[in-house]
Amino acid sequence: MKRSAPALISLLVGLAGCAALSGPYREYEIRFEGDSQPALGPSPSTEELINAAAWLIRHKLDMPFPPVIKAYVYVNQATLVDGLVKLAGDSSDEAWDRGRYAAGVAARAGLFLRGDYLAHMHLVGRAGLFAHELAHVSQARLREGGKGRAAQWILEGHADWVKVRVLDLLGYRSYAESRDHIVRTIVGSPTPIKMFPDLRELGGNDAWVASTNKLGSAATYCQAFLAVDWLVERYGSAKVTEFLGRFSLDSAPPEHWTKVFPISSRQFLDEFRIRLENLPGPTRAAEGGNLAALQPSCG
Structure with a gap:
């Protein structure tokens, strides 16, 4: 059957639109091996910044990655969700839930990013986003093949701890400055500290999301960052990595904490709560976080 020239042009345009909708407009393998830290100029590309963050996490923080991970950069929410379904294996509901507000999502396959959001984020915000999500990729690698996963507050607090460390290692903002910003954010929060949920209530993702939506990040x-920060201060980052790695074992998850730390989780969280509620008042108000409303996170 013959088609007119206008009809053929319309068909080709439609096919091109479908292709753009179904795939990322950028896709590349994340490079984290090599003997030296990747050099960054004053305006690094997304690929360069991701590679630098991944190298630091692998070589300076001693956290593992799968042998091959990729970054997928999508044009908008719909294409990101489509990628999470087709490449990350999410159900449609899971993909829409994870991709509804996120600038980036971590999956076993790598990072799924929204290019339209990245275009409006400044350098430190993008670096922090990439480091946080890469930390989740590493956490998944650490627990691969085992039973269960660590409590959500540990996973998210640790991912933000990694983010703050990477920003420090990149020379973008010192760890002390980031931590001070986080303390000011907590003390100046519209939700009083005494109304913050106990971290024991934030073990699952559903409770975590509900509390974040209701009470703020x-x-x-x-709060979770400060808990992990204190855990690292007391026992070292290697112990936290060891704890996360124990979830790859066949043993029951409740045993992991006591095998690594010389204090019960109950005692640690009780002591942390006292520490949290006795934070000093702010000397000045905290400014907006690096990721603003685009990505729940802290610092």
Whole structure:
């Protein structure tokens, strides 16, 4: 059957539109091996920044990655969700839930990013986003093949701890400055600290999301960061990595904490709560976070 020239042009345009809708407009393998830290100029590309963050996480923080991970950069929410379904294996509901507000999502296959959001984020915000999500990729690698996963507050607090460390290692903002910003965010939060949920209530993702939506990221992400920060201060980052790695074992998850830390999780969280509620008042108000409303996180 013959088609007119206008009809053929319309068909080709439609096919091109479908192709754009179904795939990323950029896709590349994340490079994290090599003997030296990747050099970054004053305006690094997304690929360069991701590679630098991944190298630091692998070589300076001693956290593993799968042998091959990729970054997928999509044009908008719909294409991101489509990628999460087709490449990450999410159900449609899971993909829409994860991709509804996110600038980036971590999956076993790598990072799924929204290019339209990245275009409006400044350098430190993008670096922090990439480091946070790469930390989740590494956490998944650490627990691969085992039973269960760590509590959500540990996973998110640790991912933000990694983010703050990477920003420091990149020379973008010191760890002390980031931590001070987080403390000011908590103390100046519209939700009083005494109304923050107990971290024991934030073990699952559903409770985490509900609390973040209701109380704000200071009550969840920022609180969790300070808990992990204190855990690292007391026992070292290698112990936290060891704890996360124990979820790859066949043993029961409740045993992992006591095998790594010389204090019960109950005692640690009780002591942390006292520490949290006795934070000093702010000397000045905290400014907006690096990721603003585009990505729940802290610092």
